[in-house]
Amino acid sequence: MTQATQSQKGILMTDTALQHVLALRQQQGDNLCLRVGVRQGGCSGMSYMMDFESADNIGPDDEVYDYEGFKVVCDRKSLLYLYGLTLDYSNALIGGGFQFTNPNAEQTCGCGKSFGA
Numbered sequence: 001m002t003q004a005t006q007s008q009k010g011i012l013m014t015d016t017a018l019q020h021v022l023a024l025r026q027q028q029g030d031n032l033c034l035r036v037g038v039r040q041g042g043c044s045g046m047s048y049m050m051d052f053e054s055a056d057n058i059g060p061d062d063e064v065y066d067y068e069g070f071k072v073v074c075d076r077k078s079l080l081y082l083y084g085l086t087l088d089y090s091n092a093l094i095g096g097g098f099q100f101t102n103p104n105a106e107q108t109c110g111c112g113k114s115f116g117a
Helices: 015-028 076-082
Strands: 011-014 032-040 046-054 062-067 070-075 085-090 097-101 114-116
Touching: 011 015, 011 062, 011 070, 015 032, 015 046, 015 070, 015 085, 032 076, 062 076, 070 076
Parallel strands: 011 085, 032 070
Antiparallel strands: 032 046, 046 114, 062 070, 085 097
C-alpha cells in the first residue's frame, strides 16, 4: 500500500488512488466529486460503494474531504462505518483495482468489497 495523504481526514486516499480517481474523473467530467459510502449486502453484510456525482449534490449532512481541489464526500451514516478508511489502488493483474482498508471492519470477504462491523 502506498502512503495515505493527510491523515487527519476521515477517509484517506493514497497518492496512487487519488491519481487514478482524477484520471477517471477527467473522462467523466470536471465538476464531479467522489461519493463513498456503504449499503446493506455483500457476502459479509455491508458493501462498499463509490461513484462520481455532481458536486451540486453535496448535502448539508455530508462530510466533505478536500484532496488538492478534488472532493471526497461521505454521508454521516456511512461514515460511522468508514471513519479512518484508507482507499488505495493497485495495478496488479490479480487482485488489482481499488482496495479498502477499514479499521472498523470486524470481518472482510475474500474479494475485499464487503465487510462486517
